[in-house]
Amino acid sequence: MDMDYDSLHFRKYTYKAELDKALHTLEGILTGISIDGVITQKEIDELTSWCKRYSRFAKKHPFNELMPIIAAALDDGVLNKEEIEDLLWLCNNFKTGSLYYNIITTDIQKLQGILHGILADNVITKEEIVGLQEWLEENSHLTGNYPYDEINSIVTTVLADGILSDDEKRLLKAFFTDFVDVNSSKNINKEEVLRLKKETVISGICAVCPEISIPDKVFCFTGISSKASRRTIKDTIESLGGVFSNSVSKKTDYLIVGDNGNPCWAFACYGRKIEEAVKLRKAGHRILIVHENDFWDSLEDYVTR
Numbered sequence: 382m383d384m385d386y387d388s389l390h391f392r393k394y395t396y397k398a399e400l401d402k403a404l405h406t407l408e409g410i411l412t413g414i415s416i417d418g419v420i421t422q423k424e425i426d427e428l429t430s431w432c433k434r435y436s437r438f439a440k441k442h443p444f445n446e447l448m449p450i451i452a453a454a455l456d457d458g459v460l461n462k463e464e465i466e467d468l469l470w471l472c473n474n475f476k477t478g479s480l481y482y483n484i485i486t487t488d489i490q491k492l493q494g495i496l497h498g499i500l501a502d503n504v505i506t507k508e509e510i511v512g513l514q515e516w517l518e519e520n521s522h523l524t525g526n527y528p529y530d531e532i533n534s535i536v537t538t539v540l541a542d543g544i545l546s547d548d549e550k551r552l553l554k555a556f557f558t559d560f561v562d563v564n565s566s567k568n569i570n571k572e573e574v575l576r577l578k579k580e581t582v583i584s585g586i587c588a589v590c591p592e593i594s595i596p597d598k599v600f601c602f603t604g605i606s607s608k609a610s611r612r613t614i615k616d617t618i619e620s621l622g623g624v625f626s627n628s629v630s631k632k633t634d635y636l637i638v639g640d641n642g643n644p645c646w647a648f649a650c651y652g653r654k655i656e657e658a659v660k661l662r663k664a665g666h667r668i669l670i671v672h673e674n675d676f677w678d679s680l681e682d683y684v685t686r
Contacts, residue, residue: 396441403435404443405490406497408472413498415465416512423502423568425460430567431497443475485526492520492529496557503568505553507545510536525669527662528560530588537589555581586655587638587672593679596622599632603654604639606673617680629657633668640673 410431414424432451438444450471454464495516499509514536523529535556539549555577563569600618602611602625609617614637615625629636636658658668 400438400441400444401487402490403438404447404472404475405487406494407431407447408469409491409494409496410498410501411465411468411472411494412491412516413495413509414460414501415462416495416499416516417506417508418462419508420460420465421502422458423504424498425455425458427498427501427566427568428460429455431565434565443471447471447475485523488520488523489526489529492516492523492532493560496532497561497566500554500557500561500566500569503570503573505545505550505557507540510540510545510553514540524588524591525667527665530591530662530669531586531659532556532560533589534587551577552581586659586670587675588669591669591671591675593635593669593671593676595679597624598634599624599626600635600637601626601629601633601654601658602637602639604673606639608640608673608677621680629654629661629668631661631666633658633661635676636668636670637676638670638672 410428414420414428428451432448435444436448439448447468451468454460454468495513499505499513513532517523517529517533517536520529524533535553539545539553555574558569558574558578561569563571563574595618600623602614606614618625626633636654638655655670658670661668662670
């Protein structure tokens with residue numbers, strides 16, 4: 382027999398966290414559906430559906446104030462820029478000074494909401510991804526936190542040629558839905574998502590323009606280097622006060638991905654070490670996956686000091 386979720390005993394310990402996460406996600410969804418400057422009817426329907434799904438919070442602050450305002454904004458079937466800005470202002474003010482989570486967790490939850498907003502009408506446009514890239518650049522304090530680096534890397538990769546192809550749109554959809562509650566979506570096609578995940582290889586996993594510190598940091602290397610032997614890389618790191626390890630662990634700070642001549646780096650290219658690093662990042666460990674070129678660029682800074 383199914384129990385009412387609200388009646389479960391552990392809710393008294395998690396309810397505040399759920400409220401805060403829902404508020405951050407809502408802020409992200411509002412940002413995501415308006416990130417390209419155009420709000421479609423399907424995006425409005427998605428917001429309406431999300432609010433209905435979270436109606437259990439309707440009597441709790443701040444949703445007891447937010448939900449009626451959202452309903453009033455949606456009453457005419459149109460959501461304009463000014464209404465979005467008003468709602469975002471309210472979200473921001475409601476969370477100020479009363480955070481359950483720290484700023485990193487808060488903004489990661491907002492990022493996940495933005496991805497939901499971008500997928501709200503089940504269509505991804507170049508304008509939306511450009512808007513997402515701008516948000517990522519403005520929130521670089523999230524570097525090192527999963528899944529900021531992965532999303533930033535894949536967005537940078539697909540926009541590198543200034544064109545967003547249909548294949549790249551499918552790739553983004555397959556990747557973004559890993560961070561969206563698909564079950565709370567009205568428009569995201571679950572069958573399509575499952576099919577895309579089976580067909581798509583995600584590329585571009587390395588952090589974009591990472592800040593690399595060597596002294597007392599633990600490095601691991603994977604792949605094939607076009608510039609030096611693994612022994613040379615090990616000796617170079619150790620000569621600068623760093624630690625080199627042959628395996629990825631919770632102590633690893635950086636996993637360097639060798640440059641094999643391919644500008645896009647797929648999971649399949651390097652296998653186990655990258656998979657282990659990604660798993661540790663998902664578990665909350667701050668491991669940066671960096672391209673070899675960025676590693677050598679960072680060495681120039683040490684030479685010029």
